[in-house]
Amino acid sequence: MFSERIERLRPSPIRAILSVIDRPGMVSFAGGLPATETLPDWSGTASADVLQYGPSEGEPTLRAVVSDRLRALGLDAPPERVMLLSGSQQGIDLVSKLFVDPGTPVALESPTYLAALQVFRLYGARFLDLRRELERAALAYVIPTFANPTGACADDAEREAIARRCRDAGTVLFEDDPYRDLAYDPCERTPIAARMSGGSWVYQGSFSKTFAPGLRLGYLAASEDLFGRLVMLKQALDLHTSRLSQSIVLAAITDSGWDARIDSLVGFYRARRDTFESSLRRHFEHLAEWQTPHGGLFYWLRLREVSGAGPIDTRPLLAAAIDRGVAFMPGEEFFPNEPLRGTMRLNFSHASAQEAERGLHVLAELLTERGAAGAPG
Numbered sequence: 001m002f003s004e005r006i007e008r009l010r011p012s013p014i015r016a017i018l019s020v021i022d023r024p025g026m027v028s029f030a031g032g033l034p035a036t037e038t039l040p041d042w043s044g045t046a047s048a049d050v051l052q053y054g055p056s057e058g059e060p061t062l063r064a065v066v067s068d069r070l071r072a073l074g075l076d077a078p079p080e081r082v083m084l085l086s087g088s089q090q091g092i093d094l095v096s097k098l099f100v101d102p103g104t105p106v107a108l109e110s111p112t113y114l115a116a117l118q119v120f121r122l123y124g125a126r127f128l129d130l131r132r133e134l135e136r137a138a139l140a141y142v143i144p145t146f147a148n149p150t151g152a153c154a155d156d157a158e159r160e161a162i163a164r165r166c167r168d169a170g171t172v173l174f175e176d177d178p179y180r181d182l183a184y185d186p187c188e189r190t191p192i193a194a195r196m197s198g199g200s201w202v203y204q205g206s207f208s209k210t211f212a213p214g215l216r217l218g219y220l221a222a223s224e225d226l227f228g229r230l231v232m233l234k235q236a237l238d239l240h241t242s243r244l245s246q247s248i249v250l251a252a253i254t255d256s257g258w259d260a261r262i263d264s265l266v267g268f269y270r271a272r273r274d275t276f277e278s279s280l281r282r283h284f285e286h287l288a289e290w291q292t293p294h295g296g297l298f299y300w301l302r303l304r305e306v307s308g309a310g311p312i313d314t315r316p317l318l319a320a321a322i323d324r325g326v327a328f329m330p331g332e333e334f335f336p337n338e339p340l341r342g343t344m345r346l347n348f349s350h351a352s353a354q355e356a357e358r359g360l361h362v363l364a365e366l367l368t369e370r371g372a373a374g375a376p377g
């Protein structure tokens with residue numbers, strides 16, 4: 001089940017000792033802890049504890065709060081099986097280390113998250129198609145809720161089918177869920193991992209999209225057979241996630257204003273999506289097709305075909321777009337194997353309405369000049 005390197009994985013003896021040195025009366029000659037009195041004086045800013053080394057799994061209080069939230073979604077995620085991550089990107093690395101050797105089959109949606117492909121490739125994964133080949137994969141990586149890059153949200157039957165197929169085939173489910181709170185229209189969002197009882201799974205989320213990506217704070221929960229090894233891999237990787245980031249996030253999400261903050265964020269992005277949609281209609285009606293995303297941060301465009309010639313590859317367009325002051329992500333980059341040409345991912349959360357209008361106008365002009373399709377919008 002695990003990658004070959006896991007045979008060489010051992011728990012850190014020093015990490016185990018560090019967890020007991022705070023006991024009253026304990027004299028520790030273990031570890032390389034700086035003397036507490038030499039740490040910077042942060043009284044009034046944050047507790048001095050955050051400047052000392054901490055547990056690899058994360059702060060117990062934050063693990064408990066995250067656990068409550070995950071349990072409310074239906075996940076079997078007690079605090080002792082929740083771990084804080086230095087960004088959920090780190091979870092992709094940990095899970096890859098746990099399972100992927102050169103040639104290990106990993107089932108993916110196509111297209112899927114670019115930086116997950118980067119990590120899986122680095123460890124030598126062989127990519128399989130989630131729809132057709134999940135049963136032959138060791139690991140199935142999915143973003144069922146407001147996917148990156150498509151914005152798609154899987155319905156109840158699709159979620160149930162993935163969970164059942166993973167359970168039946170003994171394929172480990174790896175669910176990546178950083179966008180779930182950014183929901184602009186009602187849709188099914190119950191994690192697939194909540195249906196994995198009896199199977200092996202890892203579920204991860206992030207505070208990057210709802211709070212602050214620069215803090216690098218994410219979390220994972222995993223089934224019992226996987227969690228301990230993921231902790232050992234985390235020990236070996238960075239000892240633990242920044243305690244300062246954890247304390248800032250703990251204060252934010254337990255604040256009475258947190259729910260109101262999410263509501264207002266969702267309202268703000270919904271309005272951005274709607275104005276982006278109007279600009280898209282104005283400039284891209286004749287050039288591309290798309291589905292309005294019900295959540296997340298992206299539009300996924302499929303350029304219309306020029307008669308007989310097939311859609312153009314958008315990768316070579318990027319340099320010209322940048323010359324005119326507009327950046328976008330060529331969709332071809334998001335495909336594990338053979339790319340679908342004529343696809344683009346457009347983020348709608350960052351640009352103002354005026355910037356979006358100008359940027360889409362420039363992109364449409366560029367595509368029309370290159371004979372991408374149809375009449376100019």
Ligand SMILES: Cc1ncc(COP(=O)(O)O)c(C=O)c1O
Nearest residue numbers: 087088089113148176206208218
């Ligand atoms: C699907 C997906 N997973 C993981 C990440 C990484 O997020 P972070 O490391 O900031 O938590 C992103 C960031 O865009 C993402 O889109």
